[in-house]
Amino acid sequence: MISYKKDKKGKIINQNYIEKLVKAHKSNWLDRAKKKTDKYRTAGKVTDKNGHIWSEIKEVFMTIQGNKCAFCETELEGQNYGKGVHDVEHFRPKNRITKWKPSKEFNSLGISITSTTNIKGYHLLTYNLLNYSMSCGPCNQTLKSDRFPIKGSYKNHMEDPKAEFNDEEPLLIYPIADIDTDCEELICFEGPVPKAVKTTGLEYERAQTTIDFFRLARADERSKLFKERSEVILLINIFIGSESDTSKYDDLVGTLISDTSKHANCTRSYLELLKNDPVKAKEIFNEARQFIATYIPDSELG
Ligand SMILES: [Zn+2]
Secondary structure (H helix, E strand, C coil): CCCECECCCCCECCHHHHHHHHHHHCCCHHHHHHHHHHHHHHHCCCCCCCCCCHHHHHHHHHHHCCCECCCCCCECCCHHHHCCCCCEEECCCCCEEECCCCCHHHHCCCCCCCCCCCEECCHHHCCCHHHEEECCHHHHHHHHCCECCECCCCCCCCCCHHHHCCCCCECCCCCECCCCCCHHHHEEEECCEEEECCCCHHHHHHHHHHHHHCCCCCCCCCHHHHHHHHHHHHHHHHHHCCCCCCHHHHHHHHHHCCCCCCCHHHHHHHHHHHHHCHHHHHHHHHHHHHHHHCCCCHHHCC
């Protein structure tokens, strides 16, 4: 997982930036979204059953994220064909909060999570641009859905995620714009395996929760992700693993570590390791090679 805080030209991605993209894509969307939000404010809930308009601007988020899943960094289908497959994800759920069941391993870490019994969703964030991202089917439909674990108290009348983002001590990381901590200050990789950068405190807990929530460290459940990360490690080794002068591969490396390349956090972490601990990097390369050589898609397991 990485954050999308700057575009390719180095421009800061913030609310203003996203609004401009939305306006250019669909000139009346912001006005229509405001009218809907005003209606929900009066009613105290989301009143539309049909006629939702967030899908109309999914291309904006596909562009910001370089067609990658916001949470697992897998590559999504491009805009031409992906529009019909992927949808906008609400970071804070709009209708209700449902219970997240952490893994046994997560429970053993002793991280406390606020109860979600009878918690309404964030109806005033249904059309808030700082509550959106694009994500893949497994991350969005299967794993995320209406779940939203936090440590503090639910403030489901929240209207301004920029000002109020941290009030609830959210345990998931929001990767777009300037409202949350940079993902890579919280999560890094050892080979294909994500891990928390910190060892204690809320930042450690947020990293552990995000990793467990999206099953990012589970090679058995998300074998496709592990295969893709292993392929990047293999690719780096094929080109620059044993080279003393790596400058001739700068173009390739530049592409692999760019925000819009899949598994950029894993790639950046591996390149650091290659520099700082080549013996460990070699060990991980051999494991990645072995993983790919024996890879079986999980639909064929059992
Ligand atoms: Zn994903």
